Amino acid sequence: MRVAVAAPLLGTFDYWPPLAPCGTDAVPPRAGWVPGVRVLVPFGRSRRVGVLLELATTTEQDPTSLKHIERVLDPQPLLAAVDLVLIRWAADYYCQPLGEALFTALPVRLRRPRALDLEQERGVAATAAGRVLDLAELRRAPKQRALLTVIRAAGSGIGRAELTRQLGSCQPALRHLRARGLIEDCSIVPGVPAAATGVRAAPADAGPDLNPHQVEVVNQVTQAFGQFRSFLLEGVTGSGKTEVYIRLIQAAAARGEQTLLIVPEIGLTPQLRQQLAARLPFAPAVLHSGISDGERERTWHQVAAGRSEILLGTRSAIFTPLPRLGLILVDEEHDTSLKQQDGFRYSARDVAVRRAQLVGCPVVLGSATPALETLHNAQLGRYGWLRLPVRAGAAAPPRIALLDIRNQPLQAGLSGVLRESMRGEIASGNQVLLFLNRRGYAPVLTCHACGWVGECLHCDARLTLHLARRRLWCHHCGWFQPLPRACPSCGDADLRMLGQGTERLDDELRALFPATAIARLDRDTTRRQGELARLLEAVRRGEVQILLGTQMLAKGHDFPRVTLVGILDLDQSLYASDFRAPERTAQLIVQVTGRAGRAERPGRVVLQTRHPEHPLLQSLLRDGYAGFAAAALAERQEAELPPFSHLALLRAEAPMPEVPMAFLMSARTHAEVLREPDVHLWGPIPAPMERRAARYRAQLLVQSPRRGPLRRLLAGWTRALHALPRPRGLRWSLDIDPQDMS
């Protein structure tokens, strides 16, 4: 039997089937040997959990050396055949050990050698009649009404214990509902698929009438139901993409199919989740990094058993089994957090497309600022290209003004023009949003006497001053030191703070606008659980007049009362060295800009800059994101950069600088032998930030105009890399389609 073991080793391992239990002649039930079950296997001197892949009849290993599987852990496979195919594809494409990929796809708790807790729980589910009943008919029976609401929201089953926990004792009301044929008993068993519901229940709130563009998009996608098709949904900010997703989810559910909705970050989901809950007759299952391992495992089983119509999740949810999957949606598909940056480095967006292809269902990649790769695929006709060119409802697109701040007196980093505009908007009862993509108080602390600058001991980076916490803090490795009272170098007391972060902006705004409610949204103010949702809610309720923050603000929020957006300091990113920097900057500007004027009140954007003539800003202003993207794609083509070539980045790091370079040199030697003529090797060179967290980092870039030769090189190279001697302290990783070259 062929097994993938939870270990960072390439390849699979063969075992004999499990032996009969001691003292019996009984052959263990063969029926349990189904690919996709977890098994416990002896591995070296220890035991490991693995996943059974195949019932092979031959082996390339020496049969006499094979050991027996110790135990089959699961009564049914956790992963269906199609899930195994997807994960094997991803492991292969991203050059990752299959065991690692498999166990990334499974909830953490399932990596432990513990049998599933399959104790059945008695529960109830709404019948077809119960799902469509107008709840008003139960107004004289409030307990029954509350019960039915909860039972309907739970999808196709909720345990008795959970019901009692939520609503107290409810036996009589349950009896009545059952007698009226509105609910029925069921058992809640992880791993046992419930029948597809397929019933279209009336949503709690019907939502707005779609505009003609939205109707067209919904039609195009629903026509593709039941077959593989990828779509780019390019919808300007505020064009009602969410509304389109909701209609598509409903349409899929009406066919008895599940939807997988992937979003980049959980910061987006408090609002999205509420919207989905309000509009759909079934509660979305939610998977993201902020939930406990136990909850993750429960949700995972619930979805895998087909007991949820929709799974809303961040990147790793892309591998969750969905037996009735009929639609995949990826929102904000341009967002870099869809790409995992450590361990198993995969792009949830690209895996989504592959998954849709394997399942045979449509996939929709939505964004106001599509990634250049995705645009390119749409231009080539590989993806259907759907557009929402106007804002939904009554909203107009915001007007953008570049504000040259050279020789302008700034207060709190704000020019006079911006300050005056802010006063006007606040006086009219509107909200203002200020975007400053740098957290902390000031990015630099320096000594006026000797020029000392606070630097990280472990990184090639400056320390950011956090005044409220009286710390100098490294944003790269997390190291910090207490705020010095005098210069650590010369002892002078004249220490100065240079530059502005959100903490400082917050302080200075409070002095400039004393009677105004100000809220700051960044990683420091939203560290506590639930704080982000609370802040967003306060903004939506109009309790905040000035909202300031980092790129967290750019993430798809709907702030209907914001009429003015100020972009304070993006000049640095205009000149960053990464070839993707212009794309990211343009996306950030357009996304932040898109928070203005989303409802009836028109929006304005003021972009402060010392480089008003910069071509990126000019093309964005003149031609919008589409014009910028066209120009940027032409430049990429010229420079033979993605999507006009394909990249793989081999990174290495170690406590000594020569170690990663030497490793990459020998890696290069192997690649030279394997490469076809048009595959290029660049490096090794030290990484842009060479030292980080006390480790020296270097990289070797592989570039190929076509994917085929790159894939052929990678196949042999990955094996060679795993076989290379690994000096102590060396870590290396291979990143396919790298997004971040730092």
Ligand SMILES: Nc1ncnc2c1ncn2[C@@H]1O[C@H](COP(=O)(O)OP(=O)(O)OP(=O)(O)O)[C@@H](O)[C@H]1O
């Ligand atoms: N057909 C419609 N008629 C009226 N209002 C609508 C319609 N569709 C959506 N809206 C409203 O328009 C606003 C913007 O919609 P939504 O948040 O879905 O936009 P979006 O395309 O996701 O924007 P972004 O890319 O900025 O996140 C919401 O308040 C939504 O309720």
Ligand SMILES: [Zn+2]
């Ligand atoms: Zn550091």
